[in-house]
Amino acid sequence: MEALNPILTGYAVAALSLYALWFYFLSRRLTGPKVLPIVGSLPFLIANRNRVHDWIADNLRATGGTYQTSTMVIPFVAKTQGFYTVTCHPKNVEHILKTRFDNYPKGPMWRAAFHDLLGQGIFNSDGDTWLMQRKTAALEFTTRTLRQAMARWVNGTIKNRLWFILDRAVKDSKPVDLQDLFLRLTFDNICGLTFGKDPETLSPDLPENPFSVAFDTATEATLKRLLYTGFLWRIQKATGIGSEDKLKKSLEIVETYMNDAIDARKNSPSDDLLSRFLKKRDVNGNVLPTDVLQRIALNFVLAGRDTSSVALSWFFWLVMNNPEVEKKIIVELSTVLKETRGNDQGKWTEEALEFDEADRLVYLKAALAETLRLYPSVPQVKITI
Ligand code: HEM
Incomplete structure (x- = not known):
C-alpha cells in the first residue's frame, strides 16, 4: 500500500481539528435537540417526520419554550442554511408578530420554496408587495358586500348540500367522514x-375534483421543500424527480383551472375577491397581469x-367528547332563536343564522x-431573522 502524503495528511488533520473546535463551540450555543457534525439535527427531524409537531413540542417543553438548532452544521453555510430558532413563548411571539413585525420578513429561503405555488401572493411576499395586498384584502374584508357574499356561499352549501348528506346518513344509519365533508x-x-x-366537491356522491386533488398535491409537495434544505429540493426540481415532478404536473392543472376562472370573471364580474382585484391598478395604472x-x-x-x-373538525370532535359543552351550546342557540324567530322551532332551521344572531352566541x-x-x-x- 502506498504511504499517505504527509503534507495532505497534515492538512486533513488540521482541517478536522478546526472543524471539531468550531463544531464544539457552535453546538454549545444550540440549545435544542442533539446535533451531529455536518447533518445537525436533520437525522432526528427525518426520524420524527410523521410526528413533526409533537417532536417540536417535546423540544420546546424540554427547553422552556425557546431553542436554537441547525440542520446543516457546515462552516459558512450553517448561518444561512438550516440554522434556526424555535419559540412558543408568548412574549417572543408578540415581539415577532406585533412589536417589531418589520424585523421579521418571510425571507428569501421561504419565498423561494413557495414561489412556484404562491408566486408573490400575500402569503409569500414581504415589504411593498405584501403591503399592497394586505391593504386591499383588509379593506375588502370589511365591506358589507363581501361579508354578504361569504354568508351566501356558506349558507347555500350548508343548506342545500351538507344538510342533505348528513340527513341521508342518519336515515341510512351510515357513518360519514366529517373531516372529509x-x-x-x-x-x-x-x-x-x-x-x-x-x-361542488361537496355533492351527494362526493366526487373527486381534479383541481382540488392537484391543489392538494401541489401544497404537499411545496411543504416538503421546507423539511429539507434549498439545495436538496433544487436538485430534485432540476432533475424532475420525486415530489418535484408531482409539483410540476399538479401546478399545470391548477393554472389551467385558474385561467378559466379568471377569463370567466373578466367576462362577467361578480362580488367575489377576484372581481375586486380585477379592478385594481398597479402604480403605473396597469391592470394586474393574469399570472x-x-x-x-x-x-x-x-x-x-x-x-x-x-x-x-376539531371543534365537533371536542363537542362530541364534552356533552356538557354541547348542551350549553344548544341552550344558548335555542334562547337566541326563540327571541329572534319565535317559539315555532320549524322556523329555527328554515334559514341560516343572520350576522346579528351569530354575534349573540x-x-x-x-x-x-x-x-x-x-x-x-x-x-x-x-x-427569517
Ligand atoms: C379558522 C380559520 C383560520 C385560521 C386559524 C387562520 C389563521 C391564520 C394565520 C395564523 C395567519 C398568519 C400566517 C402567517 O403569518 O404566515 C393567517 C393569515 C391570513 N389569513 Fe387566515 N386563518 C383562518 C381563516 C382564513 C380565511 C377564511 C381567510 C380568507 C377568506 C383567511 C385569509 C388569510 C390571509 C389573506 C392571510 C395573510 C395575511 C397577511 O399575510 O397579511 N384566513 N391566517
Whole structure:
C-alpha cells in the first residue's frame, strides 16, 4: 500500500481539528435537540417526520419554550442554511408578530420554496408587495358586500348540500367522514368567495375534483421543500424527480383551472375577491397581469380552506367528547332563536343564522376560540431573522 502524503495528511488533520473546535463551540450555543457534525439535527427531524409537531413540542417543553438548532452544521453555510430558532413563548411571539413585525420578513429561503405555488401572493411576499395586498384584502374584508357574499356561499352549501348528506346518513344509519365533508365544504366556499366558481366537491356522491386533488398535491409537495434544505429540493426540481415532478404536473392543472376562472370573471364580474382585484391598478395604472391574479387567488384558497375545515373538525370532535359543552351550546342557540324567530322551532332551521344572531352566541364563540387554542389550525409560522 502506498504511504499517505504527509503534507495532505497534515492538512486533513488540521482541517478536522478546526472543524471539531468550531463544531464544539457552535453546538454549545444550540440549545435544542442533539446535533451531529455536518447533518445537525436533520437525522432526528427525518426520524420524527410523521410526528413533526409533537417532536417540536417535546423540544420546546424540554427547553422552556425557546431553542436554537441547525440542520446543516457546515462552516459558512450553517448561518444561512438550516440554522434556526424555535419559540412558543408568548412574549417572543408578540415581539415577532406585533412589536417589531418589520424585523421579521418571510425571507428569501421561504419565498423561494413557495414561489412556484404562491408566486408573490400575500402569503409569500414581504415589504411593498405584501403591503399592497394586505391593504386591499383588509379593506375588502370589511365591506358589507363581501361579508354578504361569504354568508351566501356558506349558507347555500350548508343548506342545500351538507344538510342533505348528513340527513341521508342518519336515515341510512351510515357513518360519514366529517373531516372529509368539512374539507369539501370549505374548499367549495373559499373557491366561490375567491373566484366565484363553486367546484361542488361537496355533492351527494362526493366526487373527486381534479383541481382540488392537484391543489392538494401541489401544497404537499411545496411543504416538503421546507423539511429539507434549498439545495436538496433544487436538485430534485432540476432533475424532475420525486415530489418535484408531482409539483410540476399538479401546478399545470391548477393554472389551467385558474385561467378559466379568471377569463370567466373578466367576462362577467361578480362580488367575489377576484372581481375586486380585477379592478385594481398597479402604480403605473396597469391592470394586474393574469399570472399575478392567478397567484393572488390561490393564496386566498390556501388561506381559507384547510384552516377553517381543520378548526371545524376539531371543534365537533371536542363537542362530541364534552356533552356538557354541547348542551350549553344548544341552550344558548335555542334562547337566541326563540327571541329572534319565535317559539315555532320549524322556523329555527328554515334559514341560516343572520350576522346579528351569530354575534349573540357568546358561548359558542368562546368554544370555537378554545378549540383554536387547543388545536391551532396553523400551529407553526416560519420567518427569517
Ligand atoms: C379558522 C380559520 C383560520 C385560521 C386559524 C387562520 C389563521 C391564520 C394565520 C395564523 C395567519 C398568519 C400566517 C402567517 O403569518 O404566515 C393567517 C393569515 C391570513 N389569513 Fe387566515 N386563518 C383562518 C381563516 C382564513 C380565511 C377564511 C381567510 C380568507 C377568506 C383567511 C385569509 C388569510 C390571509 C389573506 C392571510 C395573510 C395575511 C397577511 O399575510 O397579511 N384566513 N391566517
